[in-house]
Amino acid sequence: MPTLEGDLVFPDRTEKGRVGWSGDLLSSIGTNLINGPGQGEIILWDGFIAPGFLDIHVHGGDGADFMDGTAQAFQTVCRAHARHGTTRLLATSTVAPSDQIDRFLEICDSLLDAPTGGARIAGAHFYGPYFAPAAKGCHPGEGLGDPAHLKPGRFLDHRCVRTATVAPELPGTADFLVECKKRGIVGCLGHSHATFSQVADAVALGARHVDHLFCAMSDRARLRQSQTYPMRGGLLEATLAIDELTTEVIADDRHLADELLYLAYKVKGPDRLALVTDSMRAMDMPDGEYWFGKDGMGEAIRKADGVGLTLDGKGLASAVQGLDVGMRAMKRASRAPLHEIIRMLTLTPARIAGLADRFGSLQVGKAADLVLLDRQLQVRGLVVAGEWVIKP
């Protein structure tokens, strides 16, 4: 039974202690170092030992995208994100023709919880094709549709699907959210120009999460273009106001200025806000042009200055950083205690995805997924399902 000793990061505190595992599960946790657990070899770590990060919104990395349609591409992405502290992730689809989405979901089903040499697939985030065309962002236009016409049943029946996104102003949203709920899938709202009241209606039907706060969503200023008064709130204001809604931020140090990260943290708090990468295949790759979505068939974007941009340079187009960057950016922007920052990378996303019984905190019986951080919060070690992926 391997045992690690260091500053353990729990959901509510950081405390010196030991954590041990046997097989792929945590088997002992103790903070009494004199009589605490740990036989045989105890590895001393002069830094923090946190639960592995869980990314609920991620498209690719190291040259591969989950939409490429091969198990090898999945493995490449999973290995890339492990270098940044991620131990579990929800593979996230893009807008694409139905056959590409079918292929994505089939691979996802087959790789669920399987070893990849890096992070493991904890499920799928079914993302697109139900986006509002005007809010589609950098997603390919081909394949866009609404749930009234492009029936969701064929997608939602896959066992891997944990979360599923819809723009709530689209026809068929009510049925879509009911179908999600029936299957235990978390209904998400995103890529939308909905009004506050449309969002409130979707929440009444079961929607519980909002994709990348501040990005590809309506707000007071945008809605004013179609109605002079009264000024109305959009998806942004509804997300901040409605307690039933959890959300996430792309904390890549590029998308959002520190004041917006701080605002999200202050209003939603660490139990309702997750950090995500929303990274695409250009993560850990040199600057240049890349496909967002399936290789050669998605949308062309450019990686420059640590972010994805549209080819004209005027729009943001996905991110290219790991969750470790998000952790440090949020620490700086929010000045929150470390255990709250870590919670936004672990237990909170696990809860959002309905996976907190298995992942997200240092607790006996949960997965032996650990990240070792130095005092500057750099990733120095990683254990996934009891196996060392990065040895310090």
Ligand SMILES: [Zn+2]
């Ligand atoms: Zn998006």
